[in-house]
Amino acid sequence: MSSQSPRRPEAPDDRFDAAFRSWAGSPPRTGPEEAAGRLAPRLPERLSDRRSRWVHAARRPALWLAAAAVLLALSLGLFMEPPGSRWGRRPPAAAAAPPAAVPLAPAGDVLVIDLDPETTLYMTLGGPLDLEAPAAHPREAPGEPSGDPS
Amino acid sequence: MPATPVHGPRVPAHLSGVDPAEADLVRSAAAGDRGAYARLIERHWSRLVRLARSVVGEAEAEDSVQDGLIRAWLALPSLRRPEAFGPWLARVVLRGCLRERRRRPETVPLAEAQEPPVAPASDAGLDVERLLAALAPRQRAVMHLTVVEGMSDGEIGALLEITPASVRSHRRRAREALTRLLAAPRATLSPREVFP
Numbered sequence: 348m349s350s351q352s353p354r355r356p357e358a359p360d361d362r363f364d365a366a367f368r369s370w371a372g373s374p375p376r377t378g379p380e381e382a383a384g385r386l387a388p389r390l391p392e393r394l395s396d397r398r399s400r401w402v403h404a405a406r407r408p409a410l411w412l413a414a415a416a417v418l419l420a421l422s423l424g425l426f427m428e429p430p431g432s433r434w435g436r437r438p439p440a441a442a443a444a445p446p447a448a449v450p451l452a453p454a455g456d457v458l459v460i461d462l463d464p465e466t467t468l469y470m471t472l473g474g475p476l477d478l479e480a481p482a483a484h485p486r487e488a489p490g491e492p493s494g495d496p497s
Numbered sequence: 498m499p500a501t502p503v504h505g506p507r508v509p510a511h512l513s514g515v516d517p518a519e520a521d522l523v524r525s526a527a528a529g530d531r532g533a534y535a536r537l538i539e540r541h542w543s544r545l546v547r548l549a550r551s552v553v554g555e556a557e558a559e560d561s562v563q564d565g566l567i568r569a570w571l572a573l574p575s576l577r578r579p580e581a582f583g584p585w586l587a588r589v590v591l592r593g594c595l596r597e598r599r600r601r602p603e604t605v606p607l608a609e610a611q612e613p614p615v616a617p618a619s620d621a622g623l624d625v626e627r628l629l630a631a632l633a634p635r636q637r638a639v640m641h642l643t644v645v646e647g648m649s650d651g652e653i654g655a656l657l658e659i660t661p662a663s664v665r666s667h668r669r670r671a672r673e674a675l676t677r678l679l680a681a682p683r684a685t686l687s688p689r690e691v692f693p
Binding site: 368 | 538623644675
């Protein structure tokens with residue numbers, strides 16, 4: 348059984364070995380049942396056990412029934428709501444008429460925007476009917492070239 | 498002289514061997530059955546405490562084994578061969594004992610180890626625990642597994658995760674130290690002489 352090389356019998360070794368076996372053979376202070384009973388509550392919970400408990404619980408029909416009821420309630424709640432209120436298509440916002448309270452500038456007004464210190468943009472407001480006869484630029488005298496005065 | 502292993506009545510498997518009979522218990526324990534693990538503790542407790550006693554001493558043996566059993570419980574799902582639970586558990590406990598010794602070095606001075614025991618703790622009149630305290634922890638483990646468990650160098654090497662040649666080296670050094678301790682007159686050896 349033992350593959351250790353045979354050693355020369357030595358009295359101190361034999362004496363020690365006999366004493367060692369005798370010493371090591373004494374039973375532990377705590378018996379096996381007592382040790383097991385004391386240790387079992389101290390065993391920490393394993394992460395894998397927690398997961399497997401969920402897997403085990405998922406096999407129970409009651410859990411499946413509860414899950415089915417929740418799904419049914421969710422789907423009923425979804426279809427019972429008025430169309431367009433939550434998930435349905437809403438009318439496009441652009442199609443709605445602008446509120447009447449927003450003031451409109453009268454046709455013929457000139458909007459002046461300074462793009463930078465040397466460039467000014469003039470925009471004359473007008474309706475579709477005014478496109479054929481645009482209003483004269485307020486700063487331009489007849490016969491003068493249009494564009495940037497500088 | 499062949500060593501006579503000390504077998505407790507509740508330990509069917511050798512520390513180095515495999516036990517197919519307890520494989521079912523191991524599988525249940527790995528699946529989270531604490532009752533099954535408690536039964537495994539009952540089967541292995543005595544042998545593990547004896548092993549730990551040789552490595553860390555009587556005072557800390559049971560605490561070390563309990564720590565090892567908790568570590569083994571946590572690592573049990575990773576055990577691939579349930580029938581090899583015994584050697585695996587012994588390795589976990591031994592590793593913990595050796596780590597504990599490294600963390601908390603020996604406190605028994607060698608001079609005390611050389612003194613004759615006040616109350617002989619064994620049949621041969623030697624205070625074995627004090628003599629073991631003069632050895633390195635790994636030497637103590639090798640001596641226990643050789644003398645008490647009667648294991649081969651290969652089996653001891655597998656348990657301690659060292660080569661059989663290292664096992665022989667540890668045992669030879671332990672024998673030399675013990676021979677010096679037992680042969681020398683009291684208080685004539687320095688630690689350097691015991692650990693050349």
